[in-house]
Amino acid sequence: MKLAAELKAFEERLGHRFKVPEHLTRAVTHSSFSSATRPDNQRLEFLGDRVLGLSMAEALFEADTDASEGQLAPRFNALVRKETCADIARDIDLGTVLKLGRSEMLSGGRRKEALLADAMEAVIAAVYKDAGFDVAKAVVLKLWGKRIKTVDADSRDPKTALQEWAQARKQQPPIYAEVKRSGPDHAPVFTIEVQLQSGQTMRAEATSKRNAEQAAAKALLDQLESGQ
Structure with a gap:
């Protein structure tokens, strides 16, 4: 062959x-x-x-x-x-x-x-x-x-890290919500928003909900750790 x-x-x-x-x-x-x-x-x-x-x-x-x-x-x-x-x-x-x-x-x-x-x-x-x-x-x-x-x-899971950040400050776990879904059915794009009990929020897009949640958590964690 x-x-x-x-x-x-x-x-x-x-x-x-x-x-x-x-x-x-x-x-x-x-x-x-x-x-x-x-x-x-x-x-x-x-x-x-x-x-x-x-x-x-x-x-x-x-x-x-x-x-x-x-x-x-x-x-x-x-x-x-x-x-x-x-x-x-x-x-x-x-x-x-x-x-x-x-x-x-x-x-x-x-x-x-x-x-x-x-x-x-x-x-x-x-x-x-x-x-x-x-x-x-x-x-x-x-x-x-x-x-x-x-x-x-890469091995630092953003969702876990953000939850640990919240717990260390005696906050409830972060809440993730789908705020938008776009694109065709065979290739959707999800927009996810993560929110902390203290009010900070961040949004991210990805082709799967899991990846969008991870991206939103990472972006928010980066912001928190940079002190912005």
Whole structure:
């Protein structure tokens, strides 16, 4: 089996040339495009999640021999969460090579965060199946590179940090409210407002409620910590 030109180009962006091209073909096949002769990537997604987890756990364990479990856990969570996987998928234009059914394509599937994250995990599993754990880990570390170096900042969950800020001042937990939803049904944009008991508020937009809440919390926390 030979890969199409777009998948060969993707191999270059990924940093791995497949000995068994079928591994990559399956990794980019969404369930909406699958058939009896075209298996989807869901089983690979399951495996890739574990390969990614072990790769990151080993990397963090080896990088900071003095870090406690309590320090390593949030770093790990920040590196393997769906949002990070989707960001990596965008970095290497994974969405452009996904094999999707017509309905999924029409609904903007190539840009959907959950779909991209799942496919990224499937691609990691495909590399593992093709060349083993060491090669898969090397690919992961190359793709995640700068994020591993900045993980301490990224691992600080803004919603948790803002709630801790409020609790330290004997305030009720922050309240989040959806104030606007715009864009088409297949690609909505949410505007979320967060408010503290003491009256401070902040708004943010994102393509998911969770991300909008996190962005609003971060913006408000940054404002509070800068003393503005």
